[in-house]
Every structure is written in structure tokens, then in C-alpha cells.
Amino acid sequence: MTVRQSSSQAGIDMLLRRLSAVSALSAGVPECAARAFQMGRAVPARDLIVRDGNRENLVKVLVSGFACRYIYLPAGRRQITAFILPGDLCDFGFLAASPASQGAVALAPSVVMVAELDRFASLVEQQPDVMTAVLRCAAIDQRATQERLASLGGRNALHRVGHLLCELHFRLDQVGLVREGNVFELPLTQSELGEALGLSTVHVNRTIQTLRKLGLAIWRERLVTLPHPEALASLCSFDPGYLEMPRD
Amino acid sequence: MTVRQSSSQAGIDMLLRRLSAVSALSAGVPECAARAFQMGRAVPARDLIVRDGNRENLVKVLVSGFACRYIYLPAGRRQITAFILPGDLCDFGFLAASPASQGAVALAPSVVMVAELDRFASLVEQQPDVMTAVLRCAAIDQRATQERLASLGGRNALHRVGHLLCELHFRLDQVGLVREGNVFELPLTQSELGEALGLSTVHVNRTIQTLRKLGLAIWRERLVTLPHPEALASLCSFDPGYLEMPRD
């Protein structure tokens, strides 16, 4: 019972951290949100979180772990279109009353928290701030996709990898998941990185090594360290503007 | 006076064509929409339609012509993230009460129709169908971005160009802008195509020629002809699913 309580609370906390990074929330939100969402469910690595084309009428939030959205090219190649971090909504299809446009899959053992769409709708009705925040998250998601498009269109391998590391560092920091010394967990394989960046596994590997030799990023045993985040950001011309909402 | 009327009517028509391709609209929509929007304004090629980061509180619809959204890489390279066709909304930033995430610029002489945000809000209040349709357009826009991401990540030049031609053919057809014989206007330079697809101008040129030699696409004098749209679609594995909403 206590376990369920605390586990559920952790999920709500994470969601609130994410939402409040994006717009101010009024005082009643935590309680209302807690009523809308069910307890988190564990999802093993590689398990589907959202099936492509579904119509479940559920709003899903990643509580912990690591996930991604993807689409398949007919050639069999999988293109990762977005990384889903703790606090993030897994899919924004529900906003348009449309089926999920793409699948989402856990890349590491994860916990996912779910709300029925009608319960979420009444949450939003009581707490309009939440709607604003969610729409802003969707807008940021869209911008991040576009930024990655620009990466694939115009940056070389080194800049792509570095830029993505900067993005993940920034986003994880927003929800309090970066440790002392700019260290964070990155439970991805190099091949998955490649699927997101349009690079082969081999080349991702070599690029990581270059970054290590440059002293700009050390990635070992699922842990990434960025010794000089500003230097890396400037090398890859990473500007977090696209991940934030301007304060009014 | 009559000119204003008819010109304004053409804009509303185009918008309605686009919206009703995506979800059913109730009978009152045309009249309400006509009240919300002002008459179209001509925009010469290369002029800005939306300034990056603005907060104009305007909803803009492209009535005729051709436009794109873009972001700049610090290297100076411009990445085109979306093509805006007649009937399309130019920017979805207003949905999140956020500034425009990116600029939009006319690529050909165009006409843009504008609604004040509060007038648009009352249109949406009276006609909730419009909100659904707009959200679906935003969702489709997002999917198209992801599809292009997959193109840059996993397709070669021939497939990228062919796939984009298929997409434009499909979308122009949706709003009635494809002529007999699968001919449509494409007022773009090859360099602009390259900016959207992450290819150099030179290579776009060679690729177009290959498509012509294959008899799959003839592009000359701003006019594109697709002699065998199905053959091109199958070569590039173009599946328009991502541009449609499933019928309920």
C-alpha cells in the first residue's frame, strides 16, 4: 500500500517537474493530477509502450527509464524520431483525436504511468494550466524534431552526436537527472544512437572515441560525463532555446 | 469591393478544402470562418510571412503560392523543415501560446490570409470542428517532419527527391491543385529542394535528371509531371498514410 502510494507519487512528481519547466502551474494541479493517473507500470527494455496506429484513449507518461518513438523505413531501417525522458508524455496523438502516429518502445527498463483520456480531459478542464503545459511540451517536441532534421541535413557525425548529447544533458537536467560533475545515465546502445542520427553503428563508435580524445564527452558503462559542457555546446553550436519556452 | 469579396472567398475556400480533407466540418463553418479572417494580402517571393520568435497573435493561412518554414544552422546553412501549400496554416505556434518556433518565407509570389487570434478563438468556440481539424493538421505536419527525418536518415538522394515529389503531389491533389495528367506547379529552385532534403544543389540536379531518364518525373519550367505516380511511389516507398487521418 505504501509502496503503491510512493511509487504513484514519484510518477506525479516527475510529470510535474517536466510540466512546470515549461509553464507555471497553479496550486491545485498536483492533487488533481494524482487523481487522474493510475499507478505506474513497469515496462522491460524493448517492450512496446505505444503501438503504432492504436486508439487506446490513454495518456501515457514515462516515469523512469528511457524510451523512444520511431518509424520504420520499408528497407527495414528503424528511424528513431524522438527520445522520451522521464516526465515526458509518450505520444501526443491524443491531442488531435487521432491514432498514435508512431510506436514508442522502452530502450531501458522503464515505468509508465497512464491516465484514461476522459479522466485526463477532466483534469485539463479543472486545471487549464495543464493543457497549456502539455501543448507547450508538444510544441517543444516538434521543435526538437526539426532541430534533429537540421542536424541530419547539415551537420557531420561529430556535431550530430555532440549536439544530441547536449540536448539530452539539458533535458535530463530539467527534471533533475544529472548528477554532480555533469554525469548522467544514458542507457542506449551505440546502434540506437545511430538510428536516431542517421549514422552507422561503426561510425557512431568512432565518433564517440573522437569526442573522448577531445576531452569533450566520456561515455562508458551507460554513463556519460561532459567535462566541459559549454565547450561541447559551442563546438556543436547547441543552443537550448528550442527546448525552452520564453518566460513571459 | 467585388474584388475583395471574391478574393476573400477564394482564401476561405482553400482553407476549407484543406480542413475538410482532414475531418468533417459542420455546415456553419464557412460563414463563421469568413467572419474571422481578413482579406488576403499579397506576399512577393522571398518575403517573410512569419518572423522567427514573433508573438503576433495572428493565425495565418496560405491562400495561394508556395512557402516554407525553416531554421538556420549556425554554419549559415538554411534547413527547410516544412513546405507550406495553399490551404495550410503557416505556423502552429499559436496553439501553445508560444512564439513562432521558426520563420516562414514565401518561395513564390503568394497570398496570405490572416485572423486575429481572439477572432480565431471565437470561431473555434462556435465551431469546435475547426479546432479538431486544426489540431489534426498540426499532427500531420508533425508526422511529415518525422517522415522527412526518416528520409534524411535512411534514404539516398534518388529516394529523397522522389519521395518529396510524391508528397507534394499528394498534398496538392488534396486541395485540387493537380492538373490533368499528374502535372503540378512547383515554383522552387533546385537549391531550395536541396535545403529541404540535405543535398547540395549539384546533386539535386543530377538526381532530377536520373528521375527524368527513368521516366518517373519530369520537372521543367516550374512544372512537374509524374507519368507513373504509382511507379514512383513504389520506387521511393511512398505511403501517403502519414498525410491522412483514418476515416472513423
Add this chain to the structure above:
DNA sequence: CGCTCGGTTGACTCGGGTCAAGGCCGGTGG
């Protein structure tokens, strides 16, 4: 104990970028 998966390395290839030059307009100014 052998198998699979992820990371690492080397050798080779090739798609597409870059540079450079020439041709074809359409616009502009003398």
C-alpha cells in the same frame, strides 16, 4: 561451455560534397 549481444578495429568502397566553369535566361541601365 558455447551463444549472443554490444563494443572495437581495420580495409575497402562509394555516394554525395566541393570547386570550377560554361550556358541560358530575364532584368536593368547606358
Add this chain to the structure above:
DNA sequence: CCACCGGCCTTGACCCGAGTCAACCGAGCG
């Protein structure tokens, strides 16, 4: 009216970043 100029398209020569193929290593696991 013509000369000039700047976009845009086209072509050729050359080069390099990244893909592919192949092999090996270490760790976790049935």
C-alpha cells in the same frame, strides 16, 4: 537597342566522410 549582370541550371573532375564487410573481444546468460 545592346551590353552587362546576377540567378539558376548544367556538367566535369576530384575528394572525403561515412557506409559496408569482416573479424575479434569481453561480458552476461541459458
